[in-house]
Amino acid sequence: MQKLKSMLKKLREPKAAPSRIIVCPRCGSTHIRLLSSMDVWLTPRVFVCSNCGYTGPICLEVEKEEE
Numbered sequence: 001m002q003k004l005k006s007m008l009k010k011l012r013e014p015k016a017a018p019s020r021i022i023v024c025p026r027c028g029s030t031h032i033r034l035l036s037s038m039d040v041w042l043t044p045r046v047f048v049c050s051n052c053g054y055t056g057p058i059c060l061e062v063e064k065e066e067e
């Protein structure tokens with residue numbers, strides 16, 4: 001019975017929120033980051049990929065796979 005109880009507990013426990021990462025839409029690299037700007041309210045956000053040199057307002061957001 002103890003086993004069943006722990007199984008039920010596991011089912012009820014909310015799954016840990018998956019950590020999301022952003023990847024480059026061009027090359028799929030995770031070496032992409034949001035270019036910080038002081039005029040963040042005035043300019044659209046720009047992502048910069050250090051792998052392929054992509055710069056743009058679009059990035060892909062994916063759930064990080066468990067290792």
Ligand SMILES: [Zn+2]
Nearest residue numbers: 024027049052
């Ligand atoms: Zn890239």
